[in-house]
Amino acid sequence: MRRISDRLTEARRDQRGFTLIELLIVIVILGVLAGIVVFSVRGINNNSKTAACKTEYRTVNTAIEAYYASKTTYPGTLQALVDAGFLHDTPSDWVTGLSAATATEPAKATGTACP
Numbered sequence: 721m722r723r724i725s726d727r728l729t730e731a732r733r734d735q736r737g738f739t740l741i742e743l744l745i746v747i748v749i750l751g752v753l754a755g756i757v758v759f760s761v762r763g764i765n766n767n768s769k770t771a772a773c774k775t776e777y778r779t780v781n782t783a784i785e786a787y788y789a790s791k792t793t794y795p796g797t798l799q800a801l802v803d804a805g806f807l808h809d810t811p812s813d814w815v816t817g818l819s820a821a822t823a824t825e826p827a828k829a830t831g832t833a834c835p
Contacts, residue, residue: 776811783807 780798783806787795791804801807 780807780811 780801783801784794787801787804787806795801795804795806798807798810802810
């Protein structure tokens with residue numbers, strides 16, 4: 721009859737598992753895939769902001785032309801379009817004005833620009 725410790729030693733020798741190298745390779749592959757996903761999602765977010773900005777631009781352009789057709793003059797500000805009922809509110813992500821440029825300093829935009 722064999723001893724119990726001999727049986728345990730034999731059982732351990734028969735067990736198969738992953739080596740440290742195999743585990744590290746899997747972790748590296750998962751890290752690369754995660755990096756690819758993060759950069760892909762970031763691009764989708766920027767594309768959606770650009771598409772929303774273009775849509776808003778077309779809406780404002782249409783409102784300006786409707787204002788001109790109604791009043792035979794172009795509006796002086798975006799707020800004039802809102803006051804006349806051609807827009808619900810002013811766009812939020814647009815440059816709303818420029819400061820005066822000087823010989824040493826360029827004009828500076830106020831507000832935020834669309835991507």
